[in-house]
Amino acid sequence: MSGPMITVDDVSVSFDDVSVLDNVSVAAESGEFVGLVGPNGSGKTTLLRTISGALTPDCGRVCVDGEDIHTLPSRVGSQRVAVVPQDTSISFSFDVRRIVGMGRTAHRGRFESMTVEDRTAIENALERTDTTQFADRSIDAISGGERQRVLLARAIAQATPALLLDEPTASLDVNHGIETLQLVRSLVDDGTAAIAAIHDLDLAARYCDSLVMLSDGDVVATGPPESVLTESTVSSTFDVRAAVTPDPVTGAETVRALEESDPPRGVRIHVLGAGNIAARTLVELDRAGFDLSIGPIPNGDIAVSTAHSLGADTVTSTPLSGPTDEQLSTAREQARTADVSVLVDETADPDVGRLVLDAATPLVVVESGSAEPPISDRDADAWVASTDAVVDSVSDAFADEKRVDGTGDGRPSDDVTTDRRFTDDETADRSPPGNHPSNHYR
Ligand SMILES: Nc1ncnc2c1ncn2[C@@H]1O[C@H](COP(=O)(O)OP(=O)(O)OP(=O)(O)O)[C@@H](O)[C@H]1O
Numbered sequence: 001m002s003g004p005m006i007t008v009d010d011v012s013v014s015f016d017d018v019s020v021l022d023n024v025s026v027a028a029e030s031g032e033f034v035g036l037v038g039p040n041g042s043g044k045t046t047l048l049r050t051i052s053g054a055l056t057p058d059c060g061r062v063c064v065d066g067e068d069i070h071t072l073p074s075r076v077g078s079q080r081v082a083v084v085p086q087d088t089s090i091s092f093s094f095d096v097r098r099i100v101g102m103g104r105t106a107h108r109g110r111f112e113s114m115t116v117e118d119r120t121a122i123e124n125a126l127e128r129t130d131t132t133q134f135a136d137r138s139i140d141a142i143s144g145g146e147r148q149r150v151l152l153a154r155a156i157a158q159a160t161p162a163l164l165l166d167e168p169t170a171s172l173d174v175n176h177g178i179e180t181l182q183l184v185r186s187l188v189d190d191g192t193a194a195i196a197a198i199h200d201l202d203l204a205a206r207y208c209d210s211l212v213m214l215s216d217g218d219v220v221a222t223g224p225p226e227s228v229l230t231e232s233t234v235s236s237t238f239d240v241r242a243a244v245t246p247d248p249v250t251g252a253e254t255v256r257a258l259e260e261s262d263p264p265r266g267v268r269i270h271v272l273g274a275g276n277i278a279a280r281t282l283v284e285l286d287r288a289g290f291d292l293s294i295g296p297i298p299n300g301d302i303a304v305s306t307a308h309s310l311g312a313d314t315v316t317s318t319p320l321s322g323p324t325d326e327q328l329s330t331a332r333e334q335a336r337t338a339d340v341s342v343l344v345d346e347t348a349d350p351d352v353g354r355l356v357l358d359a360a361t362p363l364v365v366v367e368s369g370s371a372e373p374p375i376s377d378r379d380a381d382a383w384v385a386s387t388d389a390v391v392d393s394v395s396d397a398f399a400d401e402k403r404v405d406g407t408g409d410g411r412p413s414d415d416v417t418t419d420r421r422f423t424d425d426e427t428a429d430r431s432p433p434g435n436h437p438s439n440h441y442r
Pocket residue numbers: 015016020038039040041042043044045046047197
């Protein structure tokens with residue numbers, strides 16, 4: 001066969017003079033699974049209905065297997081394209097097996113009876129969609145999710161080279177959602193060309209070969225999932241701040257919508273300290289989505305294993321002899337280039353403490369309750385009494401820095417003064433909890 005199984009060329013559709021699709025072009029080869037993604041109302045269903053032949057475009061052309069779907073007799077069209085609709089309500093109460101059998105009518109004359117081949121195709125489709133157990137029940141007497149699988153079974157029984165699915169997992173539980181997409185994937189691997197509207201971006205990335213992102217009836221991105229699902233396309237199309245990261249298990253893109261209070265990606269916090277409180281601090285900051293570095297920290301300390309398990313960049317030192325000059329210099333660089341430093345005030349070594357004090361980075365101190373905290377209250381942007389509050393304080397310190405900095409990347413700019421050390425008057429207003437003798441590091 002030459003050319004893709006499904007080609008949509010410059011298709012425009014409007015309802016009552018309101019444009020809904022604007023010069024949209026899409027293609028799906030045999031053996032290709034194309035996902036349509038985009039916000040509500042962006043035109044996914046309209047595009048699928050146009051490809052199936054149910055809607056005639058104002059201009060442009062849809063070809064399936066080389067022929068214009070809108071000029072084919074409907075029975076011939078049904079031999080080429082099967083549709084799994086979003087709306088699963090069915091207006092007659094046939095039993096499930098009969099509904100699935102409707103997929104076979106495209107292949108026989110109106111008054112011909114079913115062949116063995118028809119019956120085998122029906123049983124096979126019931127089995128593949130895990131619907132055999134209620135094949136004799138009325139379509140009215142099964143759940144919405146089960147109905148969705150029955151309609152997929154009908155499409156499978158139709159045995160067409162092109163398959164269109166509108167939100168095939170919308171009412172399915174997580175298990176059946178994944179099974180359904182695996183099933184579509186296996187049909188595609190056997191040579192079907194499939195185009196599916198999929199709201200769940202993670203599932204779309206995981207199962208589709210390529211994605212088409214629609215926004216207000218325009219194609220705004222098309223290509224492999226990793227090139228379509230970027231933070232910038234997702235943010236602009238869905239109007240939400242988003243983080244896109246590879247799934248650690250499947251490697252596919254995962255998309256997380258961020259709240260305003262979530263840290264932007266790539267914000268790194270350098271932690272200086274050791275022991276349980278440093279370990280808990282690392283865990284809280286990791287949960288909040290910050291990148292982490294820590295050190296220097298003595299080998300064998302509990303926070304070292306925590307840091308390693310979280311993938312934090314870690315500078316370790318020999319327990320009794322303390323950090324070498326090289327280790328100090330590496331950690332100094334980490335603190336200098338971090339967005340915020342967090343000092344767990346168990347850190348008693350003044351040389352080590354200077355790392356974060358000299359780094360000109362916003363500084364949050366987590367109190368450990370030690371008798372003699374190592375730094376002066378003048379040196380920190382915030383003191384927190386427990387690790388519960390560390391994420392909020394770090395986020396505030398980062399946001400303040402961004403405001404002062406004005407560059408938006410949270411790092412000091414060359415022409416803006418970012419001296420955060422308080423004047424004596426300010427210090428008086430910001431007295432930390434507890435008694436903090438000063439000058440330990442001065
Ligand atoms: N029959 C119709 N008459 C008028 N406008 C319509 C009709 N069908 C759809 N629309 C409008 O066309 C636009 C696109 O709708 P469509 O259903 O294609 O979007 P969608 O991307 O599938 O949305 P969703 O994700 O919510 O299913 C919407 O603004 C919708 O209101």
